[in-house]
Amino acid sequence: MRITLKQLAVFEAVARSGQVARAAEMMNLSAPATSMALSELEKQLDARLFERIGNRLRLNSQGSLLLPLATEALQKVNQIEHLFCSPDAELSGTLNVSASTTIGNYLMAKSAVAFCQQHTSALVDLDIDNTQSVIKSVLEFRSEVGFIEGQCLDSRIKVEAWHKDKLLVFCHPAHPLAGKKVMPDALRGQFWVMREEGSGTRDYFISAANALDMQPVEKFSFSTPDAIKQAVKQGAGLAVLSELTLEKEISRKELAVIEVEGLTLSRQFYRIHHKSRNFTPLCEAYIHFCEKFHNLTA
Structure with missing residues (x-):
């Protein structure tokens, strides 16, 4: 053979x-x-x-x-x-990376471009989808490394804490609860605009809300933060997203935050890779670059 x-x-x-x-x-x-x-x-x-x-x-x-x-x-x-290459040899080749929606759009897209501008012979092929799709991509060896917002319990994948994020509950500025600090029962029965099934943001929020018996009522479901923000601006209900996605709209007072007593929405981001796959030098270089570029804290 x-x-x-x-x-x-x-x-x-x-x-x-x-x-x-x-x-x-x-x-x-x-x-x-x-x-x-x-x-x-x-x-x-x-x-x-x-x-x-x-x-x-x-x-x-x-x-x-x-x-x-x-x-x-x-x-x-x-x-x-x-x-056996020169230590000064230029990093080259294509690195396949997957990231869940918030991480991909608000962190990895920026670092991928900056990395490729610094290493002109390298290409970061970034695929952005929800957490479960990222896990699947890593399992099927289509992505060398993945970045997710939700949990991964598959024993074939190594999961490492990567960065902390904060979720915010928000609404239309004219909503009666806009800008207020309220008890969880004040939100019971309210309509919500949610992320789609398989989203790390959705899973984390529902778990935290159920622990406080908030009983969120899903009115609409969308797969992108922009669609959710637009729906809330039209008065479709309350929503929860990463503060990474809301900075612009809150500063412009296009959306308003609701602080919920006892609702802790600080979550962990994770980096994942298949246990049977070692990082290539290109992937290791990109990971180190991202940590410095974003000044990340695990």
Whole structure:
């Protein structure tokens, strides 16, 4: 058996992208060459590695078994190359990062651009989605590192405290409770504009609200902070979001904060990666850069 690094790299690219054509772009190969390398690998292993679902390829059980091994082998080769490179060599390549909505839009997008401006041969491919989607991306090896707002209990993933954040309850400035400090029962039965299922912000707030018997009534649900803020501006109800997303609107008095007695909404952000995957030098450099760029506190 003569498995080549090219075959493993093509396999990993197809597993990440779900398409031969997209994998070919990632590898700077032609689609026929990419397809041939994948076919040769399956022939060498005498096993199919993917199932075709519509126009996408999805890992089957055999492919899922191979992926962490292929990733580890490619990382070892990458480490060897970097070990014998000049210490001053420029960081290069593509780093796949996933971040949940608040972190991605208000922290990681800025640091990704700044990092790439400093390291012009590097590209940070940032995917922004909700917490559960980020976890899935890391589990499927599509992202080398993820940043999430919610909990991750999957034993295959290493979770590290990364940064603290504060959530704020807010409303339309004309709301009777705008700018006031109230007891939890004052919000009982109020309509709320919530984040979608799978959102770390949603899960954290509902858990804290239920502990105080606030019984929030969901009137609307949206997947982006901007949509939620717009709904509240139209008088759709109360909402809760990270203070990172509200600074502009509160300073302009377009929205107003409600302080709830006993409702502690200081939460932890987390950095996650697959336990079987070691950080590449590019990923380590980006992580250190983010800590300095954002002056983060765990």
